[in-house]
Amino acid sequence: MGSVGVKESSQDLIQLPIINASDTSLENGRRLVDAAIKYGFLYISPEGTLFTESLVQSQFDLSKQFFAQPISEKEKYKIGTDNRGFTGMHNEILDPSKDSKEFKEAFNMGEFDGNRLPQQKMPEWLATGANLEQLRSFEIACRTTCNQVLDLIGVGLEVKDGTNWFSRRHGQPSGCTVRLLHYPSLPEGTDYSLDTDVRAGAHSDYGSITLLFQRPSQPGLEIRPPDRSDVWSPVPVFPLSYPSTTLPPILVNIGDLLSYWTSGLLRSTVHRVIFPSDTKAGEDRYSIAYFNHPLDEAQLVDVPSRIVREHKEKLSSSGVEDEREHGYGGGTTGQRAMTAKEHLMKRLGATYKVRVER
């Protein structure tokens, strides 16, 4: 996949804070919001959330089992226009004539219905019994954690109408998705080019926030820090002096919609996944992303926050009023969207036009 014109990886690691999502103090909210403004990325420690080591491990076990199936089996659950289902290796090629490739496969699971059942075709073994319970528990832990983070953002932004201003605007139906990802290692002699072929090309996420779960020895995520748009900064799976070596913290990033909603104050930062540089073959990488979206009908009205208002005033006094300037990762163009669903549709439309994935 073609990058956005930035090839160098910076060796100076950025230091993202590790936040305990259950600490609802103003000080903690400010720490989180500061990171969301500066980097658009931060870590959440599993302590203080519903995520246990076994809940995360079991979800990765199911993911491995899913991707280990023959391609003919996986293709039975092929992704549809609802963005749910399986997408195979190199399916998300940007420009087929250039033969640039993305070495990954993914399975998107949309939210479960009111009876807590999948609203999409799923393999029988995955959507029944203990495995279904696992998927449900994981989805609930994701939603709950996102609400904690959204509330903490409300605290940090000193939202006037209560700290649950954002979480009240989340629920069902929405575009929330659990995405299982598999980036295979490359067999010796595979034809690939570091410059054009990556595991996941440069993109920003669409929704309000994303949770990313990674495995200990499978790095590769890089971000383009908003204040250093000429470099790619690797984000380590484990930050320095992290107490666990088996359960990494959850990486959280701000999506386009939350950036747009806060007039670009919170950053939707561009990121990508590269191959490990030491060995071409490397190890397979498995990751799981949870894309959190507001209620489809959530109105994207002004956030009642002095901090957001002052940011907006600063923007308009400096002449930056164009909606395109809102949201680091792309935002929307044209008229301001009214609802979350409208925003998603616009964003998808823009995405297909410029052919940037996700």
Ligand SMILES: O=C(O)CCC(=O)C(=O)O
């Ligand atoms: O696998 C990863 O680390 C990142 C995946 C990602 O950014 C995405 O699917 O939006």
Ligand SMILES: [Fe+2]
């Ligand atoms: Fe992403």
